[in-house]
Amino acid sequence: MNQQENYLQQMLVTLRTRLLVMCASVGIALEEAGKALAANDPGRAAAVIESDGSIDELENEIDEMALRLMARTQPVAGDLRFVVSALRMVVDLERIGDEAVSMAEQAILMQDMPGYGVIPHVRRMFDKARQAFEQAVVIFRENDTEAALTMSRGEDEAVQCEVRIIQGIMERLSERDADLEPHLAMHIILVTRSLTRIWRRSINIAEHVYFINQGQTLKHHGELADEPDTLLWKREDEAGEE
Template sequence: MASPETHLQQLMDDLRGRLLTMAAITREATHDAVAALMEQDRDKATAVIDGDAALDRMEVELDDSIMQILARAQPVACDLRLLLSGIRLISDLERIGDEAVSVAQRAALMGDFSATADLTWLGALGHRAERTLADAVRAFRDGDAKLALTIRSQQDENTQMAVAGFQHIMRDLQAGNVDAWYALHLILITRALERVCSRAVNVAEHAYFLAEGVNLKHVPLSEAKERHVVGDVSSV
């Protein structure tokens, strides 16, 4: 019979694996939603929408697992950090999945409308959302505090890209390149992608907490940077 310590370690290893599985599914949903949008692929959009139920189930199951570990195993130190960051991670991943569904739904509808607008900027924003999420998940997986901090430092850039997107939409609307209905879909998609970026930054903050035991929301970025050299981000 396994000792209590061994049993707890098995539970924690299983939890970590399931958290990373949920993260991978969320990444795939985000990627497919952006691809469906840019390729006008309704089948891919429908698959993203249909897949959301699985993420919802994972959220419930993981929440329940964490509550059981907290109640029965009395974890401490690093194990407790993983549980606390896991609770937050699950919520953000589920919300990112919801935003991916929103993008996919709009992508399916936009196939009904014609437009002459150049949407290169939208593809760039979608790629930014994908990359930020991928890097944040990698930081969580690897316990990479420096990478997490770099992602956190890019939050303003993410917002600026979204604002530039809204400006593109308004210019195209005024120029007659898109109609009001098409512009509305673009606005909602841009907002959803901005939220993916924002939630991905949250994931990076959870990764930092897991690695350092410090909540970045309560620490000025300049102070956190003094502890780490912020390097370049390269996605997997």
């Protein structure tokens, strides 16, 4: 292994490590935002909002690292796919962090209200969205292509959960003796939208893993879309057959 190849592999390991650090930071923010909502805890919510700056710093660091790696080593095939996917993945992670902040902000606004527990499906959706994120992180950490393919087909469930919650809210509001205040309903809907986005972004992360390993993009609930026929994107074994 020559000096440039050795440098490339070291940088790839470092890039992967920093992505996992960012995954951990985002996971903590998501968990704490959920606890703040469940307990009507404005102090915990404020801590989530404050921690967003460190997530943004990680995003910038990883962006710079990936771009520097591409400029200095000009990676191809699987290495190139990993670097490109890292640039995409960091956006998904940052957006999930933003949604955790959004939920924390809703927790502060809802601190004198009954909380999102008044709609049972919301707590379940939070658990599912958090589990989707955790699953995506495991898929990335373990480089699990099969699990990535399976997870890519889960977006319908996220949409169904959101629709079910909004329908439940509308039904509660339409009752003659409605016990759900409209302003609380609005906050709950905003939380639900954040959870849907978190779920979808988590699926994106799993799909990036599939692309890294297979050189194909997963779209439309797991169907395969053809990638441009170029050596840069091909798997190493495919490129070697030509």
